[in-house]
Amino acid sequence: MNGFSAANTEIPDAPTVYPDGELGRMVKLGEDIIFNTNTHELTKGMVGNDLTCSNCHLQGGKGKTLGTFIGTATAFPAYSPREKTVQTLQNRINNCFMRSMNGKRPIIDTEASVAMATYVTWLSSGLPVTMNAKKPVNPFYTAEWWGKGWVLPMIKSATHDNYVNGQKLYTEKCASCHQADGQGLAAAKFPPVWGERSYNTGAGLSKPEKLPTYLLHNMPLGNANLTREEAVDISIYVDAQPRPDFDLQKSLYPREEMGHYNSIVMEEKHSVRSNFAKWGLDIDQIRGDKVIP
Ligand code: HEC
Numbered sequence: 001m002n003g004f005s006a007a008n009t010e011i012p013d014a015p016t017v018y019p020d021g022e023l024g025r026m027v028k029l030g031e032d033i034i035f036n037t038n039t040h041e042l043t044k045g046m047v048g049n050d051l052t053c054s055n056c057h058l059q060g061g062k063g064k065t066l067g068t069f070i071g072t073a074t075a076f077p078a079y080s081p082r083e084k085t086v087q088t089l090q091n092r093i094n095n096c097f098m099r100s101m102n103g104k105r106p107i108i109d110t111e112a113s114v115a116m117a118t119y120v121t122w123l124s125s126g127l128p129v130t131m132n133a134k135k136p137v138n139p140f141y142t143a144e145w146w147g148k149g150w151v152l153p154m155i156k157s158a159t160h161d162n163y164v165n166g167q168k169l170y171t172e173k174c175a176s177c178h179q180a181d182g183q184g185l186a187a188a189k190f191p192p193v194w195g196e197r198s199y200n201t202g203a204g205l206s207k208p209e210k211l212p213t214y215l216l217h218n219m220p221l222g223n224a225n226l227t228r229e230e231a232v233d234i235s236i237y238v239d240a241q242p243r244p245d246f247d248l249q250k251s252l253y254p255r256e257e258m259g260h261y262n263s264i265v266m267e268e269k270h271s272v273r274s275n276f277a278k279w280g281l282d283i284d285q286i287r288g289d290k291v292i293p
């Protein structure tokens, strides 16, 4: 097992006592949104898929596993190489809306945006603030996230055989919940892992070099037991399936509505093809066909 299992002892427990008054109301509102992002009145219009924040940040970020929100607020403000600016927690949350939620970027300082940041900050109560000049990541998994050292060599040397093995493993270990077609089972609250209703190609999990670490620590749900090799092969299979393209410009509201967007980088596009090409991989060869939509 790994350091981010449910029994992780380094990460403190989530607080259980809510603040009083208006502050407490905002913490609870933020928590409600994190668990019901795609159906909540304040956010459903900004979500473009069938996911909630809690589908990835398990137990609404209270889970002591990779993706926890315990400790996250201590990392902000932080420099982000993607935007080439110093990002606030509200900025960072909005990035998951554009990418993992395949939606629009909520306007900073709306009630929804403030409430989510308030909830996430509450989960870091009492923890020391850190200054992060390199990247905006929770200090509890900075060292672990996307498999420093071991993931990239495995991704760069991947072939169609890894894809085929990934498909086999997916069928054995994942399809009972996420289904063979990757579309999940809404009635059982099993979320989709590819296709139009899943995260887009700008999301962290769409990157074949990032999904393996996430899976190692979180999936199969309740029994995270994959080896590194299995996590890589499954990631190659899952992330080679079709999902929405990401185009930053289409994820932003018009400037009159949105106000300032805290980024120097204003153009960013990704597809399944480009996410693999980044590591020298030809998606057609990986899939063993010529029909990637
Ligand atoms: C499809 C999975 C997925 C969904 C859904 C998702 N996230 Fe994330 N989120 C991630 C991943 C993966 C990262 C780390 C990405 C990276 O650093 O490249 C991340 C990072 C973050 C971070 C930065 C903190 C850190 O510790 O790295 C915050 C804050 C965050 N997400 C908030 C949210 C909120 C709020 C929502 C719902 C609006 C949400 N996320 C939905 C996958 C997801």
Ligand code: HEC
Residues within 6 Å of the ligand: 051, 054, 055, 056, 058, 059, 170, 173, 174, 175, 176, 177, 178, 189, 190, 191, 192, 193, 198, 199, 205, 215, 219, 220, 221, 226, 234, 238
């Ligand atoms: C026992 C059922 C179950 C199994 C087996 C399982 N998952 Fe999940 N998975 C879930 C549930 C439920 C969630 C959402 C968690 C939540 O909302 O609390 C989830 C979330 C996810 C997510 C993030 C949300 C999304 O839809 O993108 C990914 C990616 C994922 N699983 C991939 C896998 C992979 C790959 C495997 C096989 C190694 C796997 N899961 C096995 C139930 C399962």
